[in-house]
Amino acid sequence: MSRIALATLCGVIFGAIAVATMLPMSFPDKQGALTAAFLDRFAIGFVIGIADLPWPGWATGLFFGLLLSAPSAVITKAWAPILGLGAIGGIIIGVVVRRGR
Numbered sequence: 040m041s042r043i044a045l046a047t048l049c050g051v052i053f054g055a056i057a058v059a060t061m062l063p064m065s066f067p068d069k070q071g072a073l074t075a076a077f078l079d080r081f082a083i084g085f086v087i088g089i090a091d092l093p094w095p096g097w098a099t100g101l102f103f104g105l106l107l108s109a110p111s112a113v114i115t116k117a118w119a120p121i122l123g124l125g126a127i128g129g130i131i132i133g134v135v136v137r138r139g140r
Contacts, residue, residue, distance in 0.1 A: 040139065046084065049088045051084070053081065053083060053084040055077070058076055061076055079107065079111055080124075082107055083103060083125060083132070087133050088132070088136050096133035097130045099137075100128075100129035100130045100132050100134065101126055104129020104133075108124070
């Protein structure tokens, strides 16, 4: 599988997982919140998939997972769930992508 295809697949899966975890919650603008969560997590999966840093896969994933989750965590003040999911998802994607190369 090409790098771009793997990055896109990782982004779509991570985005779908984020949306699925948010479905039972209520928000003033639920569609906006779900769309933003999908795009945020899609970006994490995609960036990790195309990044070529000289680090272990888990470290690349952790770095980008936290870096790209930080703005949402700052805005919502939901630090633990947003940074936690970003870190865990980033590590998993980093390991998967490294093995896929």
